[in-house]
Amino acid sequence: MSSLPTLGKKPSMPAKKRILILCTGNSARSQMAEGLLRHDAGDRFEVFSAGTKPSHVRPEAITAMKELGIDIAGHRSKSVDEFTGQHLDYVLTVCDNAKESCPIFPGKTVTIHRNFEDPAALQGSEEERLARFRRVRDEIREYLKSFQPSEPDARAG
Numbered sequence: 001m002s003s004l005p006t007l008g009k010k011p012s013m014p015a016k017k018r019i020l021i022l023c024t025g026n027s028a029r030s031q032m033a034e035g036l037l038r039h040d041a042g043d044r045f046e047v048f049s050a051g052t053k054p055s056h057v058r059p060e061a062i063t064a065m066k067e068l069g070i071d072i073a074g075h076r077s078k079s080v081d082e083f084t085g086q087h088l089d090y091v092l093t094v095c096d097n098a099k100e101s102c103p104i105f106p107g108k109t110v111t112i113h114r115n116f117e118d119p120a121a122l123q124g125s126e127e128e129r130l131a132r133f134r135r136v137r138d139e140i141r142e143y144l145k146s147f148q149p150s151e152p153d154a155r156a157g
Helices: 029-041 059-066 096-101 126-145
Strands: 017-023 045-051 090-093 110-113
Touching: 017 029, 017 096, 029 045, 029 059, 029 126, 059 126
Parallel strands: 017 045, 017 090, 090 110
Antiparallel strands: none
């Protein structure tokens, strides 16, 4: 007696890890990190960003990301409160202020912190400001390349 193939069954793919990238204003660092991680590893991660005090997405962040072929022009600044009660595997805080005011997420959410300079804080010419956004964008990209979601508890300070 031969066995019949199972119809309609596809090998199950592991669920994407859900990652929230958190900063204060959700205007630059967390927006660029969201765009980078979606672009570079969107097949493995479901990525969101938010702020503890959301404002607006900075035009310099949009420009710096567009230079890499990543469009974040449609992003909006979101409050961390929008994610209350949602399952998240990781919360990546990218500024010290967000680390200090990061809410507690239920379950086994792992919080990982790495402070990046706020490119929006620089006063100067448009070119000087954009150069700072590019530098911070590149630092964030290097950091995200080293992100390994299998870390059991990577609560870094």
